[in-house]
Amino acid sequence: ECSVVVLNAKIWTGDPSNPWSSALGVKDGLVWEATSEGRVRSCVGASTLVLDAAAGSNGTAAFGIVVPGFIDAHVHMLMGGFGLTAVQLRDAASREEFVARLAQHASSLPPGRWIREGNWDHERWGGLLPDRSWIDAATPHNPVWVRRLDGHMALANSLALRIANVSHHTADIAGGTIVREADGGPTGVLKDNAMRLVADAIPPPTQAEEDQALEAAMAYVSSHGVTSVHHVGWRLGDFDAFGRAHRRGSLKTRIYAAGPLSAWQQVSERIEFSGRGDRFFALGNLKGFSDGSLGSHTAPMFEPYADAPSDSGPPVTSEEALTQWATEADRAGLQVSIHAIGDRANSAVLRVFESVATANGPRDRRFRVEHSQHVRDEDLGRWAAQGVVASMQPYHLLDDGPWAARLLGPHRARRSYQFRSLLDRGTRLAFGSDWFVAPAVPLHGLYAATSRRLRDANGTVWIREEAISVEEALVAYTRDAAYAAFEESFKGVLKPGYVADFAVIDRDIFSVPPEELWHCNVLYTFVDGRLVFEAKRQS
Numbered sequence: 001e002c003s004v005v006v007l008n009a010k011i012w013t014g015d016p017s018n019p020w021s022s023a024l025g026v027k028d029g030l031v032w033e034a035t036s037e038g039r040v041r042s043c044v045g046a047s048t049l050v051l052d053a054a055a056g057s058n059g060t061a062a063f064g065i066v067v068p069g070f071i072d073a074h075v076h077m078l079m080g081g082f083g084l085t086a087v088q089l090r091d092a093a094s095r096e097e098f099v100a101r102l103a104q105h106a107s108s109l110p111p112g113r114w115i116r117e118g119n120w121d122h123e124r125w126g127g128l129l130p131d132r133s134w135i136d137a138a139t140p141h142n143p144v145w146v147r148r149l150d151g152h153m154a155l156a157n158s159l160a161l162r163i164a165n166v167s168h169h170t171a172d173i174a175g176g177t178i179v180r181e182a183d184g185g186p187t188g189v190l191k192d193n194a195m196r197l198v199a200d201a202i203p204p205p206t207q208a209e210e211d212q213a214l215e216a217a218m219a220y221v222s223s224h225g226v227t228s229v230h231h232v233g234w235r236l237g238d239f240d241a242f243g244r245a246h247r248r249g250s251l252k253t254r255i256y257a258a259g260p261l262s263a264w265q266q267v268s269e270r271i272e273f274s275g276r277g278d279r280f281f282a283l284g285n286l287k288g289f290s291d292g293s294l295g296s297h298t299a300p301m302f303e304p305y306a307d308a309p310s311d312s313g314p315p316v317t318s319e320e321a322l323t324q325w326a327t328e329a330d331r332a333g334l335q336v337s338i339h340a341i342g343d344r345a346n347s348a349v350l351r352v353f354e355s356v357a358t359a360n361g362p363r364d365r366r367f368r369v370e371h372s373q374h375v376r377d378e379d380l381g382r383w384a385a386q387g388v389v390a391s392m393q394p395y396h397l398l399d400d401g402p403w404a405a406r407l408l409g410p411h412r413a414r415r416s417y418q419f420r421s422l423l424d425r426g427t428r429l430a431f432g433s434d435w436f437v438a439p440a441v442p443l444h445g446l447y448a449a450t451s452r453r454l455r456d457a458n459g460t461v462w463i464r465e466e467a468i469s470v471e472e473a474l475v476a477y478t479r480d481a482a483y484a485a486f487e488e489s490f491k492g493v494l495k496p497g498y499v500a501d502f503a504v505i506d507r508d509i510f511s512v513p514p515e516e517l518w519h520c521n522v523l524y525t526f527v528d529g530r531l532v533f534e535a536k537r538q539s
Contacts, residue, residue: 001027001043001044001045001046001047001048002025002026002027002032002040002043002044002045002048003026003027003028003047003048003049003529004024004025004026004048004049004050004051004500004526004529004531005023005024005025005026005040005041005043005044005048005049005050005051006023006024006040006051006052006053006066006504007022007023007037007040007041007050007051007052007053007054008022008023008037008052008053008054009021009022009023009024009051009052009053009063009065009066010022010053010064010065010066010508010510011023011024011034011065011066011067011494012065012066012067012068012471012474012510013034013068013493013494013495014067014068014474014475014478014479014492014493014494015034015493015494015495018034018035018495021034021035021494022037023035023036023037023040023041024040024066024494024502025039025040025043026500026526026529027043027529028529029499029500029528029529029530030496030497030498030499030500030529031494031495031496031497031498031499031500032496033496034494034495034496049531051063051504051524063504063505063506063523063524064505064506064507064508064509064511064520065504065505065507065508065509065510066494066502066503066504066505067225067474067478067502067503067505067509068478068479068491068492068493068494068501068502068503069225069226069227069228069478069491069501069502069503069525069526069527070224070225070226070227070228070442070477070478070503071226071227071228071229071230071430071432071477071478071481071482071485071491071492072221072226072228072229072230072431072432072433072435072440072442072477072481073229073230073391073430073431073432073477073481073484073485074230074232074370074391074393074430074432074433074434075221075229075230075231075232075432075433075434075435075440076151076231076232076233076234076434076435076436076437077214077217077229077231077233077238077242077253077255078210078213078214078217078233078238078241079117079436080217080220080435080436080440081212081213081214081215081216081217081220082116082117082205082209082213083117083119083436084213084216084217084220085216086105086115086116086117086118087101087102087105087115087117087118087146088101088118088119089101089102089118089119089120089146090118090119090120090121090149091124092120092121092124092125093124093125094124094125095125095128095130095134098120098125098130098134099134099135099138100138102115102118102135102138102139102144102146103138103139106138106139106141106142106144109142111141111142112141112142112143113142114142114143114144114145114160114202114203115139115142115143115144115145115146116145116146116147116202117146117147117436118146118147118155119146119147119148119149119436119437120146120147120148120149120155121148121149121295121399122148122295123295123402123403127403127406129179129187129189130155130188130189131155131187131188131189132155132156132157132158132161132186132187132188133188135155135157135188136157136158136159139157139159140159141159142157142159143156143157143159143160143163143202144156144157144159144160145160145198145199145202148293148295148296149295149399149437149438150292150293150294150295150296150437151293151436151437152191152192152195152292152293152295152296152298153177153189153190153191153192153195153292153293153296153298154189154190154195154198154199155188155189156186156188156189156190156198157188158188160198160201161186161188161198163201164197164198164200164201165201166178166186166190166197166198167185167186168183168184168185168186170186170197172194173193173194173196173197174193175192175193175314175315175316175317176190176191176192176193176194176195176196176316177190177191177192177194177298177314178190178194178197179191191292191296191298192289192292192296192298192316193316204237207240207241207244210237210240210241211241211244211245213241214241214242214245215245215250217253218251218252218253218532219533220440221253221435221440222252222253222525222527222532222533223522223525223533223535224439224440224441224442224443224522225442225443225503225505225522225525225533226253226440226442226525227253227254227501227502227503227525227526227527227532228253228254228255228256228481228482228487228491228501229253229254229255229256229432229440230256230257230258230285230391230430230432230481230484230485231255231256231257231258232258232285232287232337232370233257233258233259233260233287234260234287235260236259236260236263236266236267236270238257239257239259239270239283242255242257242281243281246280246281251280251281252527252530252532253527253532254279254280254281254491254501254527255280255281255282256282256283256284256285256485256487257281257282257283257285258285258286258287258337259283259285259286259287260286260287260288261286261287261288261289261322261325261326261329261336261338262288262325263286264286264325264328264329264332264334265328265332267283267286267334268329268332268333268334270283271283271284271334279487279490279491279499280528282485282487284334284335284486285334285335285336285337285368285485286325286329286334286335286336286337287337287338287339287370288317288322288325288326288336288337288338288339289316289317289338289339290315290316290317290319290322290338290339290340290345290346290348290349290352291313291314291315291316291339291340291341291342291345292313292316292341293341294341294342294373294374294400294404294407294408295400295403295407297311297313297407298313298314298316299313299341299342299345299373299374300312300313300314300315300342300344300345300348301313301342301343301344301374301408301412302343302344302347302376303412305407305408306405306406306407306408306409306412307406307407312344313342313344313345315345315348319348319351319352322338322348322349322352323352323355323356326338326352326353326356327355327356327359327360330356330357330360330365331360335365335366335367335368335486336353336356336365336367336368337367337368337369337370337391338352338353338367338368338369338370339370339371340369340370340371340372340373341371341373341374342373342374343374343375343376343379343412343415346369346372346373346374346375346379347376347379349369350369350379350382350383350386350388353367353386353388354386357386365387366387366389366483366484366486367386367387367388367389368388368389368390368391368430368484369383369388369389369390369391370391371391371392371393371396371434372390372391372392372422373392373396373416373417374408374412374415374416375415375418375422376415377415380418380421380422380425381425383422383425383427384422384425384426384427388427389427389428389429389430389480389483389484390422390427390428390429390430391429391430391432391484392417392419392429392430392431392432392476393431393432393433393434393437393438393445394417394419394431394445394446394448394449394473395433395434395438395439395441395444395445395448396417396434396437396438397416397417397448397452397454397462397463398444398448398454398455399438400416400417401454401456401460401462402454402456402460404416414463416463417463417466418463418466419449419466419467419468419472419473420465420466420467420468421466423468423472428480428483428484429472429475429476429480430476430480430481430483430484431445431449431473431476431477431481432445432481433445442477443505443509443517443518443520443521443522444517444518445473445477446470446473446474446477446509446517447514447515447517447518449467449468449472449473449476450467450468450469450470450473450514450517451467451514451515451517452464452466452467453514453515459515467514470509470510470514470517471510478492478493479492479493480492499527499528500526500528500529501526501527501528502525502526503522503524503525503526504522504523504524504525504526505520505521505522505523506520506521506522506523506535507519507520521535522535523535
């Protein structure tokens, strides 16, 4: 008897040998049948959950399509969970609105409680960086440390700076920036490595707070059809939170977790002691940083920024340090992923990977460039030539599109988010969201990758020639995202013996225009054959 069956449906299996089906049967958490509708019907029993697309009202289908569960190949799981209950600044469109939201949030907190997350975007109010003087009066009793949405700079109020002992006398930090006033005092904005000055002064969350954040994060991603995530963490303590949930049996999202590249030895020792994990929680990846972000002007470019002719962007980590860490980590059998936004940073990371492969010899290593965002024409073929995965986040083009040309100039801005160019050269793409930085909503990522249409008043199509098809984008969110984590042998497609992770979507995403993908919704999400999300139906 099957635990779940799907009938009379349009099912994209993701399996190249059998891409389409009308029925699906699930037993013991695995796909049992994904070809024969008759065989699927034969396994329906008294306790089987039946999803029948033909059971809609007024002659309409009950749902549009079934796809393998989305794999979000780049998230910050706990930070995203904490952000769900934090002050929401992402869409604050003016200085006044930014300050008012902080003031309102502060009024709901006891004195001394830190105000964090936020995810503001100064480009929404013209590009002027915020300043502690904006918010001090609104937050006199609460230290503030709110990030820009890209996570590469943050604003502190004066109270937070005092707690962290950041002042006129604080020395600059390699790979980071303390934005200063004319007299040398901090404005409150710190970038990249300098952010540690304040971040290290914040009390760590309790285990209970971490557990609550993880539960909230899993509920959120499940509601958007995400069944697996690649967590790119900045601290090893995240592993403990995932391990606690796994031991309790409460994980409803599969997690492939990365630790900091600089801590490769600790990750290696942990794996040696307790193993790499299993199909629900696994280790083995490491995340390094070559640079920061475009919006923070901390993405190294070969030519200076168009709006800052003396600035071409500083590296966050030297190429020499990345090469040393990556060589040692790779020698230990770990996977290495490095963040690169700017064209100079992407070129440098590919050199690092080439050097590591030469030093350590051939093996199946699946290096990843996280973001692969701005790339020179002469570098586009290097991903495929070196067997490097381009881990990219389509939603980011919606955030960057309105202002990228101002920072890069029109010609260089057209070398942004080059999905089509990379695919045509044989590159494997693994799509994700970068949540908390952007929403973990794969259907919105599909919209961005296929339509390239910005969410501005004019519906501008940005770099149309880099659009890809729905199926190509789905592969990047499923089969090739599984490949990017060495997990393609058991997930990413719907075929017998693979895990029964799938999403049921209200409309047929292959039939609607790309612009309509924004309005499609997930109705059900299954992980390991278990229903983990069901949308509330309107009566």
